[in-house]
Amino acid sequence: MSNQDTEKQEFNITVYTENQIGLLNRIAIIFTRRKINIDSLNTSPSEIESIHRFNIVITESEDVVRKLCRQIEKQVEVLKAYYHTNEDVIWQELALYKVSTEVIAEKVSVERLLRENGARAVVIRKDYTVFETTGHREETDNLINILQPFGLIEFVRSARVAIIKDSEGFNAKIREFERLEPGEDVIENEFLNDGDKVFTM
Amino acid sequence: MEAVQETISAKPIVEIIPEPVESKVLSGSEALLDALLIEGVDIIFGYPGGAIMPIYDALFDYKEKLNHILVRHEQGGIHAGQGYARTSGKVGVVFATSGPGATNLVTGLADAQIDSTPLVCITGQVFAHLLGTDAFQETDVINITTPVTKWNYQVTDANEIPEVIAKAFYIARSGRPGPVLVDITKNAQIQKFDYKGYTPCKHIRSYRPKPIVRPKYLQEAAELINQAKKPFVIWGQGVILGSAEQEFKAFIEKSGIPSAWTILGAGAIPTDHPLSVGMLGMHGNYGPNVLTNECDVLIAIGMRFDDRVTGRLDKYAKQAKVIHLDIDPAEIDKNVKTTVPVWGDCKETLPMLTALVEEKTHTEWLAKFTEYMRQEVAEVIQNELNPTTAELTMGEVIRELNELTHGEAVIVSDVGQHQMVACRYAKLNKTRSNITSGGLGTMGFALPAAIGAKFGALDRPVVAIIGDGGFQMTLQELGTIMQTGIDVKIIILNNRFLGMVRQWQELFNQRRYSFVDIESPDFVKLASAYGIAGKMVDDRKNLAGALKEMMENKGAFVLEVMVTKENNVFPMVPQGCSVSEIRLK
Numbered sequence: 001m002s003n004q005d006t007e008k009q010e011f012n013i014t015v016y017t018e019n020q021i022g023l024l025n026r027i028a029i030i031f032t033r034r035k036i037n038i039d040s041l042n043t044s045p046s047e048i049e050s051i052h053r054f055n056i057v058i059t060e061s062e063d064v065v066r067k068l069c070r071q072i073e074k075q076v077e078v079l080k081a082y083y084h085t086n087e088d089v090i091w092q093e094l095a096l097y098k099v100s101t102e103v104i105a106e107k108v109s110v111e112r113l114l115r116e117n118g119a120r121a122v123v124i125r126k127d128y129t130v131f132e133t134t135g136h137r138e139e140t141d142n143l144i145n146i147l148q149p150f151g152l153i154e155f156v157r158s159a160r161v162a163i164i165k166d167s168e169g170f171n172a173k174i175r176e177f178e179r180l181e182p183g184e185d186v187i188e189n190e191f192l193n194d195g196d197k198v199f200t201m
Numbered sequence: 202m203e204a205v206q207e208t209i210s211a212k213p214i215v216e217i218i219p220e221p222v223e224s225k226v227l228s229g230s231e232a233l234l235d236a237l238l239i240e241g242v243d244i245i246f247g248y249p250g251g252a253i254m255p256i257y258d259a260l261f262d263y264k265e266k267l268n269h270i271l272v273r274h275e276q277g278g279i280h281a282g283q284g285y286a287r288t289s290g291k292v293g294v295v296f297a298t299s300g301p302g303a304t305n306l307v308t309g310l311a312d313a314q315i316d317s318t319p320l321v322c323i324t325g326q327v328f329a330h331l332l333g334t335d336a337f338q339e340t341d342v343i344n345i346t347t348p349v350t351k352w353n354y355q356v357t358d359a360n361e362i363p364e365v366i367a368k369a370f371y372i373a374r375s376g377r378p379g380p381v382l383v384d385i386t387k388n389a390q391i392q393k394f395d396y397k398g399y400t401p402c403k404h405i406r407s408y409r410p411k412p413i414v415r416p417k418y419l420q421e422a423a424e425l426i427n428q429a430k431k432p433f434v435i436w437g438q439g440v441i442l443g444s445a446e447q448e449f450k451a452f453i454e455k456s457g458i459p460s461a462w463t464i465l466g467a468g469a470i471p472t473d474h475p476l477s478v479g480m481l482g483m484h485g486n487y488g489p490n491v492l493t494n495e496c497d498v499l500i501a502i503g504m505r506f507d508d509r510v511t512g513r514l515d516k517y518a519k520q521a522k523v524i525h526l527d528i529d530p531a532e533i534d535k536n537v538k539t540t541v542p543v544w545g546d547c548k549e550t551l552p553m554l555t556a557l558v559e560e561k562t563h564t565e566w567l568a569k570f571t572e573y574m575r576q577e578v579a580e581v582i583q584n585e586l587n588p589t590t591a592e593l594t595m596g597e598v599i600r601e602l603n604e605l606t607h608g609e610a611v612i613v614s615d616v617g618q619h620q621m622v623a624c625r626y627a628k629l630n631k632t633r634s635n636i637t638s639g640g641l642g643t644m645g646f647a648l649p650a651a652i653g654a655k656f657g658a659l660d661r662p663v664v665a666i667i668g669d670g671g672f673q674m675t676l677q678e679l680g681t682i683m684q685t686g687i688d689v690k691i692i693i694l695n696n697r698f699l700g701m702v703r704q705w706q707e708l709f710n711q712r713r714y715s716f717v718d719i720e721s722p723d724f725v726k727l728a729s730a731y732g733i734a735g736k737m738v739d740d741r742k743n744l745a746g747a748l749k750e751m752m753e754n755k756g757a758f759v760l761e762v763m764v765t766k767e768n769n770v771f772p773m774v775p776q777g778c779s780v781s782e783i784r785l786k
Contacts, residue, residue: 018407022343022353029348070531076352076372079407 010039011065012084012091012162015054016046018077027054027078030071036060040093042159048175051079057160084164091162095140096122097131097147098154104129110150117143128153227396229359229389230259233323236366237267239399242294244268244285244656246278250298251338253325255390257296270656270685273677275302277649279309280675283318284653287636288611288661290444292373293653295322300338303384304345308643310380311349315640316465317442319378321369329357329386342384351379359392363399371402376410377529378442412530412544419550422524422541423557425498429522431566432458433496435481435489435510438465438639439503439527439547446470446632448551449502455555457562459570461489463504465639468629471608478570482510483774484621487581487783488573490774493518494781495569500524503547506536507640516779526550580785581771586626592765593741595619595694599626601745602664602692605752610662611636613654615647615671618700621770623666633658645674651689652681662690662752669695669721679731682757690751693724693761696768704769728759739763 017023024043031038040057058065065083072081101124104110114120119133133143140157164170227235233256237245245267249257260269272278275297282293297306303324313320327336343355352372354365362385369381426432440449446469453460453470459478462469470477479486481493490512493499499521504510511517514536522540525533526547533542543550585596599622602610608630614623614637629635636654638646651665672693682689699717706714728735734754738747744762751758774783 021355022347025344026347033348067531067535070533070535074529074531076405076408 005063006061008059008061010057010059010086011062012086012089012160012164013054013056013058013065013069013072014080014082014084014162014164015056015072016079016081017052017054017075018079019045019050019052020077023075023077026075027056027072030068031056031058034064034068036064036068040159042161047171055159055161082164084162088166089162089164091136091160092134093137093140093160094132094134094158095143096154096156097133097143097152098128099131099147100151100153101126101129103150107150110147113146114143117146119143224395224397226393228255228259229356229362229385229392229394230256232359232362232394232396232399233366233385233390234259234263234267235396236363236399237294238263239401240366240370241291242267244270245294245296246270246272246281246285246653247296248272248275248278248298248302249296250300250302250325252299252327252387253296253302253323253385253390255387256323256325256385269296270652270681272649272652273680274675275305276308276645277652277675277678277681279306279313279320279322280643280646280649281653281656281678281681282320282322283309283313283316283646284613284636284650284655285657286313286318286320286653287650287657288633288654288663289657290633291657292319292321292370295320296324297322298325298338299327299342299384300340302338303342304340306382307345307349308641310346310382312638312641312643312646313380314349314351316638317378317438318380319373320380321366321373322380322382324382324384325390326355326384326386328388330388332357332386342382346382349380350382353382353384355384355386356389357386359389359394362389363396364402367400367402368405371405372408376408411528411546411549414543414545414550414553416553418541418543419553419557422500422543423554425522425524425541426456426458426500426554427557427559429496429498430563431492431496432456432498432500432563433489433492433521434458434460434500434502435463435493435504436460436466436469436502437463437504440466440469441503441632443503443528443546443548445503445546445548445551448548448555450474452551452555452558455560456558457560457567458500459492459563459567461486463507463510463639464624464637465635466504467624467627467635469632471630472628473608476567478567479574480625482507483512483776484625484770484772485510485774486574486625487577487772487785488570490772490780490783491573492569494520494779496521498522498524500526501537502526502551503528505529505532508536511536512774512778512780512782516781526554577772577785585622590765593739593744593762594768595622595696595764596626597741598692598694598744598748598762598764599623599666601748603628604745605748606662606664608634610634610664611654611658613637613647613651613663613665615665615667616642616644616701617668617671618696618704618768618770619666619668619694621701622694627666631661644668644671647671648675648691649678649681651691652678652685652687655687655689663688664690664692666692666694668700669693669697669724670699670719672724673719673721676727679728679733679759682733683731686756688755689757690754691728691757691759692751693759694764695721695724695761696764696766697721698766700768701770703767707767707769708773708775724759724761733757733759735759735761737761737763 046053286293608628655663703717725735
């Protein structure tokens with residue numbers, strides 16, 4: 001087993017699923033059973049109706065992640081599970097910052113700082129203003145530090161969403177599942193027909 | 202290309218419903234029972250209670266068609282369902298009520314999950330409007346059972362029942378089988394709805410029960426096998442679950458490869474088949490364990506490299522190229538790194554592989570197994586099966602039993618020393634003959650499982666072999682035997698110890714016998730209280746006669762055999778050791 005296989009790093013797991021109650025739990029326990037912490041989890045409807053997409057971030061070795069993905073894909077209501085390193089994906093987190101409008105109005109520098117950090121105002125009220133920014137963890141963290149001296153009222157950050165760089169045909173693949181629904185044809189499992197790409201043998 | 206397009210366009214986008222099905226108004230409960238009948242269910246193991254009463258009320262009108270076995274505890278119900286599924290090859294069906302009824306199923310679900318046993322369990326649940334209110338007998342059954350089911354679902358509306366039950370059966374029996382639980386709220390059981398008939402499920406878009414077979418890997422596998430000098434087949438329950446016994450036999454007979462079985466694979470081919478070299482694992486045979494670390498190509502068929510089979514993984518078959526045939530892609534590379542993975546149902550892959558392998562015999566290599574067996578017989582088996590000591594051994598009971606069953610019986614064993622002895626020495630001629638709790642090691646499994654096993658194989662004798670400890674875990678099921686009159690033979694091998702734990706304490710804990718000394722009631726009197734015939738034997742000269750009496754008795758029989766207190770099961774691969782470090786004493 002190569003070093004790459006056993007060294008821990010951040011992995012982005014992408015899972016396409018049916019939209020069904022209890023499935024989140026079914027997927028979550030695959031991690032908790034092995035005492036693996038989920039660093040970030042996002043689930044939302046995908047581009048295909050009634051199919052959801054999970055983005056899960058964990059820090060583990062590739063060997064473990066590969067096995068986890070197979071366990072995830074084994075679940076009846078899971079269509080596909082893929083894993084990628086940070087280099088293989090483009091990812092973002094969304095952050096919202098609430099600050100006092102009064103402070104901003106008084107201190108022009110705050111607005112400048114926000115602009116510099118790519119933040120934009122979502123809501124401006126008399127009493128407070130909500131800014132939004134997206135970026136990697138360090139970037140959104142950075143703005144917290146910047147805003148802290150100006151009386152940051154509230155902060156929230158989303159889970160990570162990630163787009164896979166090498167994802168040609170993903171959408172088509174998922175659509176194929178839908179098209180085949182009434183049929184009985186057994187189509188190939190991604191692990192099987194694309195073995196070289198998904199993992200090495 | 203065009204042809205492909207044609208077939209696609211020929212397929213209607215929305216399936217046309219063939220005929221306007223005559224709909225009728227049914228209750229959810231009636232729709233459930235209707236579904237069971239269409240799925241070919243003829244027996245249910247269950248126990249009623251408040252939240253499942255509407256289903257039981259409907260069952261009253263179905264009792265001619267659906268045989269309901271009233272067990273004495275829900276755990277007994279689910280183990281019976283497992284036993285039934287294992288001997289019949291059909292899906293076992295279990296009913297239980299909400300709350301404690303459902304939680305009592307959990308051990309059986311975990312057992313069925315790890316041993317890939319197809320079950321559909323129906324649990325009652327409180328009214329939907331009471332969910333989450335801590336109502337009487339309300340438990341979050343879905344979340345409790347999620348880790349131990351292949352699939353589960355909560356029904357809160359009767360309209361869902363036909364589709365959900367169809368999915369439940371399809372999922373339970375297809376691919377790698379497993380237990381499914383459907384939790385039905387009481388309102389859905391009562392609710393009248395427009396029933397449009399039942400359509401068995403054949404496809405779920407997100408579910409691929411069988412991976413497509415890739416000829417490329419079959420060819421690679423065949424090449425490895427054809428070049429091998431010391432090939433070794435290890436097979437598991439996948440051969441039985443896939444009904445591939447004939448295909449398996451054809452494969453090993455053509456390739457001439459010595460083959461050993463995991464505990465759940467036992468009986469897929471007759472135990473006395475010349476290429477069957479014995480059992481794998483911690484208490485398996487000497488040769489199969491040692492030679493795992495000498496073979497050049499290891500061909501694993503429908504087995505999952507459990508730690509009890511592999512011993513220490515980093516010293517397991519490191520010299521060998523590994524070919525792994527399995528229906529479950531998650532098993533490939535899970536424990537043992539595979540050289541060639543052959544995904545697929547072995548009923549399909551084995552004949553393809555057989556066609557590609559050369560006809561061979563491996564006489565010298567096979568002789569090595571024989572030589573190890575000779576040593577094992579001299580050191581272990583002779584003393585176990587034909588002891589010269591005054592006290593009886595477990596092994597000689599099995600030997601005497603073999604004389605009577607001629608390998609035709611279903612052997613149901615519990616968990617512990619007697620299980621290892623039974624699985625090592627029982628003669629099995631037919632598939633689906635060895636019913637035991639392999640993966641989970643559930644003490645108390647055998648008595649209820651034997652009841653189910655008998656219902657699943659009414660034309661075969663069923664003999665349960667149980668220890669004095671395990672028997673006392675589910676002995677209430679004697680009541681089920683009494684009430685149903687089912688003909689189950691029960692042998693209690695009584696060593697007045699929790700023997701396997703005691704063996705470990707002797708070998709690894711300096712004989713500090715911590716809470717393994719177990720007292721038992723008079724089992725014969727106990728059986729008698731249930732109206733079941735029984736006998737106790739503590740003398741060799743009475744053993745054969747008592748066994749004969751048991752087998753010839755019309756109806757159930759409890760035979761208690763007093764065996765040596767401190768016998769150990771050998772050979773043994775101590776925990777943390779490699780399979781080649783197996784000890785004969």
